[in-house]
Each structure stands twice: as C-alpha cells, then as structure tokens.
Amino acid sequence: MTYCVGVQLDRGLVFMSDTRTNSGVDNISVFRKMHQWSVPGERLITILSAGNLGTTQSVVSLLDERTKVPEDRQPSIFEVPTMFQVAELIGGLVRDSIARHLDGGQQAEAKFNATLIVGGQIAGMPPRLFLIYPEGNFIEASADTPFMQIGETKYGRPILLRAYDSSMSFEDAVKLLLVSFDSTIKANLSVGAPLDVSYYETDSLAAQPILRIDGSDEYFSSISESWGDALKRAFQSLPDFDFSKYS
C-alpha cells in the first residue's frame, strides 16, 4: 500500500507521500513516490504515485527521458501548453504502461494498477491538481473537494475533512498532513515513514526542495504524541451521554 495526499490551498499546493513499498509483509523497501519537474519561471509539475512500483517507475522514467531528450518527437510535459494536457499526457502513459504488461507474456497475480496525483502550474494559468486513474482518465480538485488522496485513504480522511481550511498556511497544511499520515501509519503496516513533503507557492513557478521527515524526526514524534493527548482532551470536552434519556 501507500498513502499520498495533494492539497489545494488559497496560496498554493502541498504534497506529502510515504515511502514504503511492499511485496507481501516480508519484503519491504523504501522508494520515493514524489517526483518534481520544473522549468523555472515557466512551469512546475509534481507527481505522487501509488500502486504497482513497476508501472509508476516506468511512467516517471518515461516522463523524465522525454524532458531530457527534447528533440524526441514525443510530446513532453515541458512542452504541452496547459496542466490539463499534462494530466492527459501522464494519463495516457499510465494506461499504456499497464496495457503493455497485461498483453501476452506471463501474468502476475497482482494487478499492474497505478493511481497518480498530479499538481502544478504553468505560467499565466492558475495551479491545478488532478487525480489520475489506472484507466488514464482523471478528475480535478475543486473548492468542494480541495484535496486528493491515493493508496490507503480511509484512516487519515476524517481529520482532513474536519480540519482543512483553504486559507491555512503551508506550515499548518504540513501539520495537518502529518496528523493524517500518523493516523494511517498507526493503523496500516504497509504505510511507513520516512515521509516526503513539498509545497508550491502560486506564481512562484519554481521548485521548493522536497523535505524528508524520518520516523524518528523530533517534530513528527511530538505531533504523534501530542495528537493522542489532544484527541483525548477533545473527546473529554464533548457533552456526556445519559442512558436515562433513552429509556
């Protein structure tokens, strides 16, 4: 499994991904699931990936190759004019990568499925955030659904629904995502630290470094511990139940 979230804020975008991949519980590795490309001053594109590692690495490598060999006649995410076309291009690559492994040859028991979050901005247009399905189609975040989750989405969803606010700072958004990831890591062994984090400020058109937060990171540990206490206090602050009112 995997857990990745992309969040749209008034001031930009925030991304977080875990790094655990597993083939069974006895084969666990660390792989980066966050990838960034930028043409400074012109565009920035961030991708988060969940699903079959062969598929997602193949998509990322193809995207990477095409940005480096511009004379190649394949369209590149550096050349298409809109974020919508970036999402279409990546969706097509996802679909093709999966189809290539499904056609003929030995069939693995596992599916080759992959789901991606793609976010970024191209100069002159607002930032956009997409979720790309294994079939290559995609949906876009909006004011009603301002964040996209892929992988193990359920444990960490309630706190996102309750505490997200489009006007929050990048710092608060990272804090919120850490709480959401902490709940998920506590419940699902196949999601694990270290975590990768990045944010993108609207119209900066430049990549911020991807920060890595280890499981032993002092701040992350303090969030994890104080969240347990804060939740207990929040719970105690609720009005009490009274059986006699229901009998």
Added chain:
Amino acid sequence: MTYCVGVQLDRGLVFMSDTRTNSGVDNISVFRKMHQWSVPGERLITILSAGNLGTTQSVVSLLDERTKVPEDRQPSIFEVPTMFQVAELIGGLVRDSIARHLDGGQQAEAKFNATLIVGGQIAGMPPRLFLIYPEGNFIEASADTPFMQIGETKYGRPILLRAYDSSMSFEDAVKLLLVSFDSTIKANLSVGAPLDVSYYETDSLAAQPILRIDGSDEYFSSISESWGDALKRAFQSLPDFDFSKYS
C-alpha cells in the same frame, strides 16, 4: 456496507451497530443488525452482523428457532456450557448458511459472506467477546485488542485506538462509539443512522433494552457538531511546523 463495534470494558461490554443495508446505492433499507438473547440470571448473548443480509438473517433466525424449540435435537446457544462453544455453534451456522447458497443453483455476483461480533456472559464465567469470520473460525478480544469492528472499520478506527480506556464508564464508551460512528457516517454513504446501542454489565446476566439513536437525535447531533470544533481546537493546540528546520 455496515459498521458495528463491540467493546470490552472492565465493567462489561458495549455494542453499537448502524442499520443501513444497501444493494447498490439506489436500494437502501433499514434493518436491525443487533440481536440479543438472554436466560435471565444464567446467560446473555449479543450478536452484531455485517455482510450479506440473507446470510445473517438466516443465522439469526436459526438461532432464534432453536432457542424456542428446546426439544429439537440441534444444540442451542441456550444450552452449550461456555461462550467459546456459543461462538463455535454460531461460526458453524455462518459457514453452513454460506455454503448452502454457494452449492449449485444460480450464482449471484455478490458473495454470501457474513462477519459477526458475538459477546456475552454465562453464569460463573467472565464475559467474552468474539469476531466470527465467514469461514466459521473466530478470534477473541483481549487486553491488547479490546474491541472488535466489522464492516467499514477504517474511518472510525483512529479515535478508538487513541481514546479507548478499559476503565471508562458505559456512558463514555457510548460517547466514544458515537464519535467513531459519526466519522464513518460522514465518509461512507453505505453506513447510516439510526444506530442501535446496548451495554451489558458484568455479572448482571440480564439484557438491557437496545436503545435506538436517530440521525436527528439531539445528543448525537451535538456530538457530531462539537466533535468538529473539538478536533479543530485539538489540531490548533499542536506545535507548529517550521520549514527552516528542514532545509
């Protein structure tokens, strides 16, 4: 889907279940998923059920019939001497009910699977709480894992993990379960109010009435609303993230 929880406390057991069943999103009904049998002064047994409604209703009806026709030579949950044997008996009925519909005849696309929570006490022995799988085998709650969830378990799990305390009162346990159910209902359309609640006090060997809490119930609404605010305050009370420490 469904969401049911059984919780083991120092002072007894608490059960909560939703009542929504659906066959597709366009066919929704209300069915009770909590059933109780008791021989006052001797034993009390509560069952919560998730999965195929045909299977779970068949199991409940069979259990019911056998308690009412004691001359029947089938063993009854009123006659077996331990809670372990109660769980075995119910597990066998679940397995048989599923097998009967799988063998021959037209095959439905849906599985006939069902998962049950069984809890109760027989005089002279401590209360016990089991989770019964569709295969008929089962596991028992313990101090390490003092609550059992079936159905849509993920959204409501983080708060159970954080705020459960074996010494809590029945009132607090109901409050905790309402918070867990509220998070689940907000995220999954196929889990819905009204909710059924009951508690069992160790050594009382008597059934308490099953309380029904409507979606419009004043207390449940106040929990739902104040939990959103309490979560936001809890979130704000956490230490702030600082990008400069990671660059």
